[in-house]
Amino acid sequence: MSIRGRAYIVGAFEHPTRKAPEHSVAQLHAECARGALLDAGLDRRDVDGYFCAGDAPGLGPLSMVDYLGLRVRHVDSTDTGGSSYLVHVAHAAQAIAAGHCNVALVTLAGRPRSEGSAGTQPRNYGAGAPDAAFELPYGIATVNGYGMVAMRHMHEFGTTSEQLAWIKVAASHHAQHNPHAMLRDVVTVEDVVASPLIADPLHRLDCCVVSDGGGAVIVARPEIARSLGRPRVRILGSGEAPKGQDGGRVDLTVSGAAWSGPAAFEEAGVKPADIQYASIYDSFTITVLMQIEDLGFCAKGEGGRFVADGNLISGVGRLPFNTDGGGLCNNHPANRGGMTKIIEAVRQLRGEAHPAVQVPGCTLALAQGTGGQLGSRHGSATLILERE
Helix, strand or coil: CCCCCCCEEEEEEECCCCCCCCCCHHHHHHHHHHHHHHHHCCCHHHCCEEECCCCCCCCCHHHHHHHHCCCCCEEECCCECECHHHHHHHHHHHHHHCCCCCEEEEEEEECHHHHCCCCCCECCCCCCCCCHHHHHHHCCEHHHHHHHHHHHHHHHHCCCHHHHHHHHHHHHHHHCCCCCCCCCCCCCHHHHHHCCEEECCEEHHHECCCECEEEEEEEECHHHHHHCCCCCEEEEEEEEEEECCHHHCCCCCCCCHHHHHHHHHHHHCCCHHHCCEEEECCCEHHHHHHHHHHCCCCCCCCHHHHHHHHCCCCCCCCCCECCCCHHHHCCCECCCCHHHHHHHHHHHHHCCCCCCCCCCCCCEEEEEEEEECCCCCEEEEEEEEEEC
């Protein structure tokens, strides 16, 4: 079922906290839900669909619907890691188009900073995972898995640490204007490559921040969106794709965006050159580089040259990205940064981004999420959004 124009994002909210030791995860979800409803001009009694992922406590939607005091007729707990929330927006649009709900609430929240989760711990998705026995003995963690991907990209295409550093530089130029960003200092390429090596070839400043917090968005039927008196953000296209080990036949230089991106562009009826702003998942600088290539903004292997010299900086480059500072500088709540990618894309399309980074006349934006481990198995999701 095509979702082109079948639903709108009518509310968006990013929790301002970056450390919340006094909050429960459920409380953060609730505060994000309330913020998104206020932004949309809706009440919780208007919500008849609820979407959450593995960051939600208890029994996911069963626990959270009760906690939030909702009466819904449709729920979805699809979990593809950090890309879950982009998948949820697409699934919400499909549910709305099919008549299963009228107003869908999507929430994310977590406390990894308060709980001491820094991405250096070994990844363990459960002893029952079919390939766990072949991977866990080697101690793969988030940082060394992405380091392996970066090293392979450098080997194949001659990508350099200095080129990767430009991604962090761009993010820092944007974060200086965000009062909630964890890292607001503008950095240089030299600063990035001189920062401590964490997982060769990735330096500390190549890595995202770890934060508490969360966010929420609300997706609604077109007639409801038109009644709210808010700038209307229409969902034009979506794509989702998992990428795994394929029995060892894996290319570390390709991400799932190579499949989710083309699907979203085809449904939206637009091409990469039409995109005016891009929110791109940035757990590490290499994550951004890979997705820029796989989404078609440049050819495979040319990402290093594409991002060099500030091409991602708003007002300077060809592809303004992550104008809130992204995961590299702003926040990465629940170790799942996909929700904030949607929120900043909505801000840009509404003309509500900071004036210093607002893309003039922005009417077409892309949000891209990745969840899991780029070096082994991950989910990818792409949304194309339009200011109507």
